[in-house]
Amino acid sequence: MRSRTILAAVLMLGALTAAGALLATGLVTGARADAPEGPLPASALVLPAGPPFASAQDAIEARRKAYKLSGKIFKELKAAVEAGAPVKPYAADVAFLVAWSRKIPLMFPPGSDTGHETKALPEVWTDREHFERDAADYTAAAETLAKLAEADDKAGFARQFQATGKACAACHKAFRARLN
Numbered sequence: 001m002r003s004r005t006i007l008a009a010v011l012m013l014g015a016l017t018a019a020g021a022l023l024a025t026g027l028v029t030g031a032r033a034d035a036p037e038g039p040l041p042a043s044a045l046v047l048p049a050g051p052p053f054a055s056a057q058d059a060i061e062a063r064r065k066a067y068k069l070s071g072k073i074f075k076e077l078k079a080a081v082e083a084g085a086p087v088k089p090y091a092a093d094v095a096f097l098v099a100w101s102r103k104i105p106l107m108f109p110p111g112s113d114t115g116h117e118t119k120a121l122p123e124v125w126t127d128r129e130h131f132e133r134d135a136a137d138y139t140a141a142a143e144t145l146a147k148l149a150e151a152d153d154k155a156g157f158a159r160q161f162q163a164t165g166k167a168c169a170a171c172h173k174a175f176r177a178r179l180n
């Protein structure tokens with residue numbers, strides 16, 4: 001009986017050691033899928049080319065690329081806020097959001113309303129004033145977020161992050177079709 005217990009303990013220890021080895025090699029990190037990976041490298045924070053665009057396809061592809069990157073940045077910011085991490089390292093990421101937000105109206109030229117898997121709703125073109133107001137609201141929110149990142153004001157950043165997320169969502173509600 002006792003030897004069986006010891007054997008079980010030894011086996012368990014072996015299993016734990018194996019798990020430890022996996023952890024050490026990075027095969028099993030135990031991390032959540034959305035754990036913060038930190039700020040994106042400067043090399044990733046590159047605005048897509050244009051405008052002006054040679055074709056509607058170029059415009060659609062460029063804006064989708066910029067939005068995808070914005071989504072990625074937003075996920076990292078969220079994880080940083082949730083982890084209570086310092087926010088100053090994210091200043092460059094937020095600066096990208098500000099720079100990109102200023103280009104939004106130009107990224108939706110006439111004729112880029114259909115094709116190439118665009119999810120933009122026709123209202124982007126028929127209710128242009130509202131669309132550009134939403135873009136400007138987002139710019140203003142992101143500018144404030146950038147200042148709070150520079151100041152490494154964690155609490156202020158966390159609050160303004162929510163406000164900025166609302167600016168994204170407001171525009172999506174009016175001007176973007178469901179993604180899937």
Ligand code: HEC
Nearest residue numbers: 064067068070071074118119120134135138168171175176
């Ligand atoms: C002024 C309006 C507006 C604002 C503000 C805005 N978006 Fe969007 N977003 C759109 C539109 C329109 C599309 C669809 C573009 C297309 O498919 O051509 C889109 C698409 C996207 C996509 C899908 C990209 C793809 O093709 O896979 C993501 C992700 C996204 N936005 C994230 C964000 C985030 C994050 C923010 C805020 C930080 C934001 N957006 C702010 C209008 C906006």
